[in-house]
Amino acid sequence: xxxxxxxxxxxxxxxxxxxxxGVAFGTYLYKRPVDNPLQKDLTxxxxxxxxxVKISPDGITLITPRADKGQGxxxxxxHLLAEELDIxxxxxxxxxxxxxxxxxxxxxxxxxxxxxxxxxxxxxENMRSFMAVPARLFAMQLTGGSSTVPDGxxxxxxxxxxxxxxxxxxxxLRTGISRAQLQTENGRVxxxxxxxxxxxxxxxxxxxxxxxxxxALRPASEWTRLGxxxxxxxMPAKCTGTEKYGIDLEVEGMVYAAVRANPxxxxxMESFDAxxxxxxxxxxxxxxxxxxxxxxxxNTWRAWRAANKIDITWGAAPYPAxxxxxxxxxxxxxxxxxxxxxxxxxxxxxQSSLDSGDxxxxxxxxxxxxxxxxxxxxxxxxxxxxxxxxxxxxxxxxFVRDHxxxxxxxxxxxxLVHVQPMGGxxxxxxxxxxxxxxxxxxxxxxxxxxxxxxxxxxxMTHDYPRPGAIAKGRGKVVNGQVxxxxxxxxxxxxxxxxxxxxMGMSLPGPDQTITTGSWDQPFAIPNYRVTGYxxxxxxxxxxxxxxxxxxxxxxxxxLLDELIHSAGADPLAERIRLCNxxxxxxxxxxxxxxxxxxxxxxxxxxxxGVAFCLxxxxxxxxxxxxxxxxxxxxxxxxxxxxxxxxxxxxxxxxAQVSGGLLFGMAHAMNCETxxxxxxxxxxxFHAFEGMRLYQTPKIEVVALTNASKIRGIGEPGLxxxxxxxxxxxxxxxxxxxxxxxxxxxxxxx
Amino acid sequence: MxxxxxxxxxxxxxxPEMPLLWVLRDELGITGPKYGCGIAQCGAxxxxxxxxxxxxxxxxxxxxGDREVTTIEGLGNPDSLHAVQQAWxxxxxxxxxxxxxxxxxxxASLLSSNPQPSDDVIDAAMSGNLCRCGTYPRIRTAVKTxxxxxxxx
Numbered sequence: 001x002x003x004x005x006x007x008x009x010x011x012x013x014x015x016x017x018x019x020x021x022g023v024a025f026g027t028y029l030y031k032r033p034v035d036n037p038l039q040k041d042l043t044x045x046x047x048x049x050x051x052x053v054k055i056s057p058d059g060i061t062l063i064t065p066r067a068d069k070g071q072g073x074x075x076x077x078x079h080l081l082a083e084e085l086d087i088x089x090x091x092x093x094x095x096x097x098x099x100x101x102x103x104x105x106x107x108x109x110x111x112x113x114x115x116x117x118x119x120x121x122x123x124x125e126n127m128r129s130f131m132a133v134p135a136r137l138f139a140m141q142l143t144g145g146s147s148t149v150p151d152g153x154x155x156x157x158x159x160x161x162x163x164x165x166x167x168x169x170x171x172x173l174r175t176g177i178s179r180a181q182l183q184t185e186n187g188r189v190x191x192x193x194x195x196x197x198x199x200x201x202x203x204x205x206x207x208x209x210x211x212x213x214x215x216a217l218r219p220a221s222e223w224t225r226l227g228x229x230x231x232x233x234x235m236p237a238k239c240t241g242t243e244k245y246g247i248d249l250e251v252e253g254m255v256y257a258a259v260r261a262n263p264x265x266x267x268x269m270e271s272f273d274a275x276x277x278x279x280x281x282x283x284x285x286x287x288x289x290x291x292x293x294x295x296x297x298x299n300t301w302r303a304w305r306a307a308n309k310i311d312i313t314w315g316a317a318p319y320p321a322x323x324x325x326x327x328x329x330x331x332x333x334x335x336x337x338x339x340x341x342x343x344x345x346x347x348x349x350x351q352s353s354l355d356s357g358d359x360x361x362x363x364x365x366x367x368x369x370x371x372x373x374x375x376x377x378x379x380x381x382x383x384x385x386x387x388x389x390x391x392x393x394x395x396x397x398x399f400v401r402d403h404x405x406x407x408x409x410x411x412x413x414x415x416l417v418h419v420q421p422m423g424g425x426x427x428x429x430x431x432x433x434x435x436x437x438x439x440x441x442x443x444x445x446x447x448x449x450x451x452x453x454x455x456x457x458x459x460m461t462h463d464y465p466r467p468g469a470i471a472k473g474r475g476k477v478v479n480g481q482v483x484x485x486x487x488x489x490x491x492x493x494x495x496x497x498x499x500x501x502x503m504g505m506s507l508p509g510p511d512q513t514i515t516t517g518s519w520d521q522p523f524a525i526p527n528y529r530v531t532g533y534x535x536x537x538x539x540x541x542x543x544x545x546x547x548x549x550x551x552x553x554x555x556x557x558x559l560l561d562e563l564i565h566s567a568g569a570d571p572l573a574e575r576i577r578l579c580n581x582x583x584x585x586x587x588x589x590x591x592x593x594x595x596x597x598x599x600x601x602x603x604x605x606x607x608x609g610v611a612f613c614l615x616x617x618x619x620x621x622x623x624x625x626x627x628x629x630x631x632x633x634x635x636x637x638x639x640x641x642x643x644x645x646x647x648x649x650x651x652x653x654x655a656q657v658s659g660g661l662l663f664g665m666a667h668a669m670n671c672e673t674x675x676x677x678x679x680x681x682x683x684x685f686h687a688f689e690g691m692r693l694y695q696t697p698k699i700e701v702v703a704l705t706n707a708s709k710i711r712g713i714g715e716p717g718l719x720x721x722x723x724x725x726x727x728x729x730x731x732x733x734x735x736x737x738x739x740x741x742x743x744x745x746x747x748x749x
Numbered sequence: 750m751x752x753x754x755x756x757x758x759x760x761x762x763x764x765p766e767m768p769l770l771w772v773l774r775d776e777l778g779i780t781g782p783k784y785g786c787g788i789a790q791c792g793a794x795x796x797x798x799x800x801x802x803x804x805x806x807x808x809x810x811x812x813x814g815d816r817e818v819t820t821i822e823g824l825g826n827p828d829s830l831h832a833v834q835q836a837w838x839x840x841x842x843x844x845x846x847x848x849x850x851x852x853x854x855x856x857a858s859l860l861s862s863n864p865q866p867s868d869d870v871i872d873a874a875m876s877g878n879l880c881r882c883g884t885y886p887r888i889r890t891a892v893k894t895x896x897x898x899x900x901x902x
Contacts, residue, residue: 070845070882231841238846239837239853240830241781241821248780256775281764299775300784301767374785374793374847374881423783423847424881456786651841655887659844662883685790685879694872696885 014052014155014162016211022056022203025163025211026063051097052081052159055167055203060087060187063097066152067143067395068234069373069425071714072652075232079648080152083225084160084218086184087199094233096419116520117617118581120708143395144430144543146616146712149648153710157217165212170205171197179212220646229651234421246393246420247378247453254380254449255284257441258303260310261292263461264317264678265540269293271313277306286310287444294441300453317678319538323468326675327365330470330535334490341493341534342510345519348527353484357476360566364471364558365739366551367672369544370463370680372688375423377434377459381442382449383408388415388439393422395429399502403432404439426663427543430498431464457683464501465673465680466544467492469514469551473559476527477567482578484527487559489515489552492535498542517549517615517719518556522581530556539675545663546715549615553719554668554726554740557611561727562736571727572597572610572623579612583707584619587641588612594702595623595639600731605629606636609727611720617709618716619643622661622724624697628732632747635665635697635725640717645707653713657701660717666691668722670743695749752813754779755823765811770794772810773820781821781850785879792878795851795858796820802858821850824857832902833857836895844882852878856892860899866892 016025027050054061064077074096078089115121164184171189172179174197182189188196220227237243262269272293274286282302286295293310297303320326333339379392381404388408394400397417405412422429438452454462469491476484493511500506514532544550564574572592579585591597591610600607605628612621623639640657647653671688674681682688726737729746737745750765751758754777761776768787773779773796785793787806794805797819805818825831830838833856843849852875859866859874866874871892880888 070843070847072844231838232843234846235838235841235843236827236830238843238849239834240825240827241850242827243846244780245783245847247784248774250778299771301771301775372881374783374791374845374879376784422845424845426881453784456784456788655841655844655884658886659883662885663881666883684788685786686788689790690879690881691883691885692876692879693885693888694876696889699886 014159014211014213016162016166016207018207019054020056022054022200023166023207024051025053025159025166026051052156053085053163055163055199055206057200057203059200060092062089062092062094064094065097066148067096067393067397067419067422069143069393069395069422069429071148071656072232072649073143073148074234074421075230076149076648076652077152077156078233079225079230080156081160083223084157085164087187089233091187098416116522117614118522118584144427145547146618146715149712150710154217158215161215161217162211162213165215166206166209167199167202169209169212170202173209174202174205226648227646230649232652243421245375245423246380246391247375247423249380249391249420251380251382251391251449251451254451255296255445256298256300256303257294257296257438257450257452258300258307258455259289259292259294259437259452259458260307260312261289261437261458261462262314262317263680264314265462265464267291267317267678268315269312270315273311276309280306280309285444287441289437289440294437296441296445296450304455319678321678322676323674326538327468327470329538330468330490330492333533333535334470334472334488336533339533339535341514341532342512343529343531344512344515345528345530347525347529348484350484350486350527350529353476353527354474354486357478360475360563362473362559362562362738364473364555366469366554367674367740368465368468368539368541369667369671370460370465370673370682370688371426371428371544372460372463372685373422373424373426373428376454376456377428378451378453379435379438380449380451381435381438383439383442383446385446386410386414388442389418390416390435390439391418391420392435393420393425393429394432394435395425396432396502400432400435403436407436407439408443426545427547428463430543431501433462456685460683460688461680463673463680464498464540464542466550467494467541469555471555473555473562475559475563477563480567480569482525482560482563482567482574485525485559485563486529487518487556488531488533489518489555490533490535491551492538492541494541494543494547497537497540501540513548515552516547517552517613521556521612521614522584522619523560523575523578524580525578545660546615546718549613549719550664553611553613553615554722557613557720557723558726558738561609561611561723561730565730571600575610575612581619583643584612584614586704586706587619587621587643590702590704591621591623591639591641594641594700597623600727605732607728607731607733609724609729609731611724611727613716613719615716615719617707617711618713620716620720622720624724624728626725626728626732629749632749633729633732634749635695637698637700638724639700641702641704642713642716643704643707644713645710646705647703650703653703654701656713657717658699660715661699661721662691662696664718664721665725668725668740668742669695669748670741672741750810752810752818753815754818755820761810763810766809768806769796769808769810769813769818770805773805773818779820779822783847783850785848790879791848792851792855793848795854795878797854797858800858800861802855821854824854831857832898833860833891833895836891836898839894840887840891842884842887842891844884848878848880852880852888856888856895859892860896864899865896
């Protein structure tokens with residue numbers, strides 16, 4: 001078991017309310033919502049509370065407000081509630097519920113602060129807890145940033161515990177036996193004589209009681225579910241084709257829409273000729289929409305086929321037309337004081353150190369990258385005079401609601417978003433352009449539900465990608481040790497760009513994402529500096545799995561590896577020597593142990609590389625072993641060690657770390673999004689292949705629990721993957737890879 | 750025209766060039782086969798045609814003839830799982846799960862023609878099915894477990 005810091009007795013305001021025949025436990029709403037035609041079926045109690053647990057005579061519902069895009073969020077949230085509630089979550093209904101501001105994410109904004117994650121000083125901690133306030137104000141019911149577990153770890157168990165104790169109080173009242181003598185098990189209150197009362201029978205009584213809020217959460221040693229392998233609740237459905245993703249839904253009477261928007265994102269649609277399309281079988285209508293044209297037909301294929309028959313004249317997009325121009329602009333801001341965004345790391349005397357001796361200099365480059373989840377963007381929207389109902393997989397349900405309200409002219413309360421399970425996202429579904437297009441079409445098709453599905457080509461050419469970046473590295477070694485490390489990163493600012501689309505206003509101040517994963521690493525290099533330079537806004541950019549650390553993890557660790565090589569030191573030993581955070585140090589030591597590290601060279605044409613990145617508060621070290629075969633590089637084995645403070649589900653943790661590191665390696669191998677005439681050139685998987693099964697290495701994952709806080713693990717496995725691969729290729733071949741994707745410079749099998 | 754899907758004969762009124770995938774999904778409401786790329790690069794739409802794994806996005810319905818289509822819904826269901834599905838659940842393979850219908854159909858087809866595939870054969874047979882979540886290591890293990898289950902049954 002981990003040694004998590006004592007849980008702060010935070011008030012989560014868990015309360016209860018009566019619902020039809022039963023009771024709900026959750027967070028009180030600050031005020032009752034306005035009369036809402038969409039929520040007529042909610043009883044007074046449900047309108048008064050944002051529930052996590054609902055119990056009625058018919059059964060138990062667990063509400064899991066963080067969206068599931070494949071990371072297992074629904075399952076872990078249900079288990080957090082069930083652990084204290086004492087039920088089998090497989091017997092409950094699991095529902096994402098209706099989006100509500102009380103489901104705000106208290107953890108999501110804590111990562112944007114200028115304190116490294118390993119800084120547990122009072123000031124850093126106070127600033128982190130303060131960030132829950134704007135998160136609440138902005139109603140950031142948002143899934144992302146590996147925050148589901150840290151955000152729900154206390155709040156959801158507390159909801160389960162309050163529900164359990166209140167149900168016991170109801171049983172005590174009914175039986176005359178004191179609450180202290182009652183036990184709970186498997187959805188029932190157990191009396192001392194062994195007889196039992198099901199929660200479902202006690203629900204109505206519980207609704208009449210003051211909720212029991214003085215509850216102590218069970219220590220990890222008493223957990224019956226958490227900490228052990230927990231089969232994912234959605235697994236049988238996903239293995240039988242019965243999971244309903246947004247793209248699989250059908251709403252009575254719906255029509256099917258296709259869009260073609262300007263492939264230069266944000267560019268205008270000047271004119272179109274749909275003569276050929278309108279007479280095609282099944283086509284109901286062709287209408288202009290913002291930036292493009294929509295076809296409404298009687299099935300998806302007919303809508304797409306007709307859309308491809310429309311002649312469209314596009315206007316120019318508001319950014320440079322091709323990748324070379326875009327990267328030239330990024331390169332031009334580096335080391336230019338007027339473009340300096342922030343310098344969060346400036347230890348020692350970097351400038352004077354670089355004035356003398358042998359200076360190692362290198363330039364690193366990471367490409368723009370589409371998200372390309374397997375399920376393309378889709379939404380079903382029904383607009384009526386007094387309501388708008390949306391079914392879609394999204395990480396940002398309340399922003400979707402507000403944006404739809406603006407387009408339809410309705411009040412936000414008249415817009416209802418039903419969040420669907422997602423066939424992947426990787427950050428793609430932190431955007432809602434497709435939903436807004438569907439709303440626009442549904443306004444034109446009032447009273448008829450419209451299902452919009454983006455073709456793969458539409459999806460990949462309208463992806464707001466991970467921003468490309470260039471970094472200039474300089475450094476020096478003294479007496480066989482790394483002495484000076486200086487990294488200048490140039491990139492367009494992602495956070496204000498994304499926030500601008502969500503909130504209609506930019507974020508003031510520096511954008512940490514330019515250097516996240518570089519400036520905040522736990523190394524005590526005597527002269528150590530990381531500076532972020534802000535390139536202008538060009539292609540609209542967004543969060544991509546592990547965000548800033550996805551590129552910075554590579555650029556930072558590769559420069560470090562080059563300096564260590566130049567010092568003639570051992571790559572692992574020198575990282576360990578430089579590391580000044582105990583938790584991270586143990587991660588590095590452990591990866592050496594499980595990989596039987598004895599230096600970068602294995603044998604002729606075989607090598608290993610180590611890399612480290614701390615992101616989202618999780619230190620991760622990866623050792624990768626490769627062979628340089630006649631057919632190219634083969635990735636043989638990968639060893640990964642992480643520290644998340646507390647492991648809630650070892651099986652899913654292994655899946656997330658493996659998946660994250662393979663995602664990192666896949667894109668490092670062969671993926672990039674480039675632009676020509678403003679348009680993304682990679683519009684399907686033939687040009688954006690990633691990794692195939694035959695290229696997949698053996699993977700071993702170990703999770704340590706020395707960290708003082710519990711952390712999420714969806715993203716942190718990714719950043720060190722690419723540099724560990726690059727460093728291993730260097731060890732095997734002598735070729736240093738400073739630009740991704742690597743297949744521009746070396747072949748893979 | 751009539752098509753045979755999951756042991757039923759169904760009537761559809763569509764153009765002969767319409768891909769089987771979209772006939773299944775939009776005309777018949779059989780949504781287990783997924784759309785991922787439309788160009789046979791990802792395998793999410795994989796179904797069996799007379800028992801052989803086939804990309805349904807590339808098969809025009811007019812070319813189907815009287816061959817039988819089996820989708821994942823016809824392979825097994827939550828109450829009566831196929832050995833491959835059992836193995837997939839046992840090893841907790843799926844993450845987002847979107848590609849898994851196709852992965853499972855590909856694996857079932859492989860094992861029906863080659864009940865004891867070597868690692869290299871598994872790698873070759875399964876490499877046309879893309880997974881973006883990175884479930885490949887568990888797919889490898891699950892295919893082997895499924896082979897064992899089928900051999901024992």
